[in-house]
Amino acid sequence: MNFILKALFLILMFFQANYAVSAVNETQFSPPNNSEAYVIGKTNNGCIFGAKALPLQGNGYLLVHLERQRYYGHPVLIQTLQELAKQAQQQQLGILQIGDLGQNRGGALPFGHRSHQSGLDADIWFNLNPKSYANANKQRSNIKQPSMLNPNGKGLNAMWTNKHRKLLELAANMPEVDRIFVNPHIKQDLCTTVTGNRQWLQKIRPWYYHDEHFHVRLRCPKSSPECIKQAPISAGDGCNATLSWWFKKHPVTHSAKKKIKIPKACQI
Numbered sequence: 001m002n003f004i005l006k007a008l009f010l011i012l013m014f015f016q017a018n019y020a021v022s023a024v025n026e027t028q029f030s031p032p033n034n035s036e037a038y039v040i041g042k043t044n045n046g047c048i049f050g051a052k053a054l055p056l057q058g059n060g061y062l063l064v065h066l067e068r069q070r071y072y073g074h075p076v077l078i079q080t081l082q083e084l085a086k087q088a089q090q091q092q093l094g095i096l097q098i099g100d101l102g103q104n105r106g107g108a109l110p111f112g113h114r115s116h117q118s119g120l121d122a123d124i125w126f127n128l129n130p131k132s133y134a135n136a137n138k139q140r141s142n143i144k145q146p147s148m149l150n151p152n153g154k155g156l157n158a159m160w161t162n163k164h165r166k167l168l169e170l171a172a173n174m175p176e177v178d179r180i181f182v183n184p185h186i187k188q189d190l191c192t193t194v195t196g197n198r199q200w201l202q203k204i205r206p207w208y209y210h211d212e213h214f215h216v217r218l219r220c221p222k223s224s225p226e227c228i229k230q231a232p233i234s235a236g237d238g239c240n241a242t243l244s245w246w247f248k249k250h251p252v253t254h255s256a257k258k259k260i261k262i263p264k265a266c267q268i
């Protein structure tokens with residue numbers, strides 16, 4: 001009898017100890033307000049709680065540069081990328097090679113970008129050729145990422161095709177997508193070639209570089225009131241003076257470096 005009581009006592013102690021450990025872990029690591037995912041701040045000064053990892057490959061896409069471990073984002077970003085890849089595959093545009101999203105808690109990246117901090121940004125390569133990753137190493141870090149620009153910097157080269165235009169249209173038409181950054185030459189190409197519905201061109205924004213990848217940025221999720229929105233894009237297709245500005249010579253201005261105040265909730 002004594003033995004049975006002793007055994008029962010030991011079993012009880014075991015469960016209590018385990019329960020105590022899991023309770024501590026839960027309170028330590030649960031995001032604020034117990035929301036599933038929560039964005040704080042701006043894309044270039046913020047962070048995210050409850051980010052999800054994009055699986056390393058899926059229908060119509062594969063992640064590249066796995067060694068950087070920048071494959072985390074808001075669940076809506078993960079869904080959007082998976083949906084875009086699926087649609088691109090259905091339309092036979094190729095397999096998407098997806099580069100950086102963000103870190104698992106967001107925040108500033110040690111190199112490469114100022115944005116990608118709040119789980120709402122992702123880079124997708126223009127290289128849609130499946131042959132390009134046939135000999136990829138384990139980390140997929142040795143795949144070529146060719147530019148779509150001519151070597152003299154004027155206009156686009158022969159690698160640029162209608163498939164790229166179609167892919168940008170698919171991405172821009174996704175309701176969660178706020179804007180997409182591309183090289184000014186790419187925006188200009190779209191301005192001169194796209195016929196019919198040009199509404200989606202509004203979301204395509206000219207920006208420095210972005211000649212070998214495009215950058216997709218989602219709008220602030222409604223469930224994240226502390227996510228700071230970017231200024232809205234002005235109406236129209238953007239094929240105007242704001243685009244031609246990029247092709248004029250203008251002095252390079254270096255604005256004084258402001259001291260960045262990181263949101264408190266991100267300072268963990």
Ligand SMILES: [Zn+2]
Nearest residue numbers: 113122123215
């Ligand atoms: Zn980017």
